[in-house]
């Protein structure tokens with residue numbers, strides 16, 4: 183915008199520009215000279231000039247194409263910035279220097295390209311920077327080039343360079359806030375990203391402020407420009423938090439609106455008729471009586487289903503709390519109204535397990551051929567391993583409405599699966615189920631209809647975080663475990679004497695005809711290393727402490743066939759002991775198992791240990807869980823003292839300093855750019871409250887002060903729908 187237009191703009195806004203803190207009107211020439219900067223949001227769309235092409239490619243991989251991409255790419259950490267004089271031997275740090283001279287010489291090691299050595303200097307000293315395997319740098323970095331170098335200072339005044347970039351920053355300028363460390367990838371270093379960010383630092387002033395001033399003031403948040411500047415170049419955490427607030431606010435608005443939209447539409451089939459099938463099922467076919475929690479949950483579901491407003495409910499309950507029964511009731515409600523139901527699981531294995539559970543709860547479900555029309559409901563499993571012929575047959579029966587109930591993975595919502603009349607959908611582990619899937623799901627129902635949706639999760643997510651992963655779903659919780667569940671006593675053990683006693687305890691249980699799990703230490707993130715450790719422990723136990731018993735091994739690297747065989751042997755009691763990695767966390771149901779020993783338990787997250795422990799205490803016998811780890815660990819103590827998964831999830835959040843909250847990635851909490859959950863739980867709660875109030879006051883974001891927030895929202899919505 184030209185300087186002449188300033189008075190015009192001022193006239194338009196009907197304000198008279200005056201000198202700072204006075205009523206003295208400014209003349210046009212004073213206005214022209216005033217240090218006013220008009221933000222140019224278009225500056226963020228400018229493409230970044232990465233060089234050479236390989237770096238540009240790597241940058242594209244990180245999504246760093248424009249200035250805006252770059253400024254939204256926040257540093258994750260802080261490294262040391264030094265002047266040459268400050269460098270200590272063996273120190274890893276970043277310096278800004280100027281090249282004085284540069285040479286290269288061959289290296290004797292085979293396969294190594296010539297070594298480039300540059301004499302570099304800042305105001306405080308001179309040193310020799312060495313670059314391995316990049317002979318072209320001799321030409322690229324001639325004398326006089328200013329460089330940012332990250333690397334290790336070695337003896338004899340040499341600096342071994344790990345990452346380097348041209349820079350326009352002044353030499354010797356050790357950043358007082360430390361050197362920003364950016365998430366990088368192969369082909370592009372944090373140093374290169376930092377140099378680029380510094381180059382585009384002025385564009386920070388072009389940041390759009392999406393937050394209405396009233397919210398910003400009430401929340402005591404810095405403005406957007408300050409936040410971006412701080413996030414990169416200053417108080418990084420304070421800057422990031424402000425941006426996290428925006429991000430979470432927008433996300434909450436999206437979720438709240440989606441909910442409104444779905445609910446406002448009144449397009450689901452009201453399931454309010456009589457209960458012939460469900461009543462017969464509960465009276466004659468279900469092999470047990472429902473718990474009070476299950477009854478309550480079913481009542482809540484029935485009330486939801488009776489409306490044309492689609493159900494959007496989350497059923498939360500630990501593994502074994504009996505969610506599937508409740509879900510089946512909802513599905514049968516659809517069937518008894520002449521509609522169909524589908525259950526979707528995140529993996530094929532889980533889909534198979536669900537189908538097995540459903541078949542046990544509803545005898546005759548999968549036996550269309552045998553029972554024909556007399557089956558209470560006709561159901562089928564559709565996975566990738568179904569033969570093409572069977573698949574065609576199932577799809578035809580589904581489209582004709584002959585098939586009542588379908589179980590599968592999320593692939594169910596892809597074309598070409600067509601339902602005659604989809605009334606209820608159950609989604610297991612909804613956290614892997616995004617907005618896009620939800621839209622695809624709605625498209626499965628006949629035109630202008632949407633199905634009722636029940637989400638199920640076994641991950642007890644603290645209330646504060648639930649807002650992010652489950653948006654604004656109604657929540658039903660199953661806390662009461664089905665009758666017959668036995669208490670589990672948990673001990674923390676760390677001495678050799680206790681270890682000996684633990685094995686003796688295991689042998690006692692085994693001699694009494696029970697079975698045991700031994701969970702191996704979490705030695706590394708690498709599956710292969712993990713598998714080796716499990717194999718070693720397996721060998722040690724079956725030739726040592728547990729030599730008198732049949733011991734089986736289970737880890738993630740085994741062939742699926744061998745895995746299935748090991749699980750079968752253990753489930754069928756051909757094996758007494760299962761030595762396993764955390765693969766046992768999911769879906770093993772062996773009621774006869776009464777002991778679990780967990781090695782190096784403090785390495786596991788609290789929630790994960792709780793999930794593991796849930797594998798025992800499932801039968802008619804009291805169970806014991808032995809956690810090997812430091813007695814002083816608050817996490818292990820919390821486990822010994824609590825059995826309620828929801829209490830533990832809250833404690834997990836509190837004790838996070840001691841370890842990672844497990845399930846964070848799966849629960850969709852890691853999908854944010856700026857927000858870090860669960861750390862930002864408090865920010866999330868505030869954002870949720872603001873979003874709710876904002877939508878109540880101005881549902882369409884039509885007020886002028888909400889215009890820029892509306893723009894930001896449109897961008898977010900476009901992104902989530904194409905993601």
Ligand code: ADP
Nearest residue numbers: 470471472473500501502503504505506507664
């Ligand atoms: P979840 O899906 O919550 O992990 P399931 O629904 O699979 O739990 O139930 C776990 C086990 O408990 C199943 O074998 C199921 O048959 C059994 N079960 C569920 N509800 C009851 C109940 N009310 N009484 C006895 N057993 C039950």
Ligand code: MG
Nearest residue numbers: 502505506539
């Ligand atoms: Mg289940």
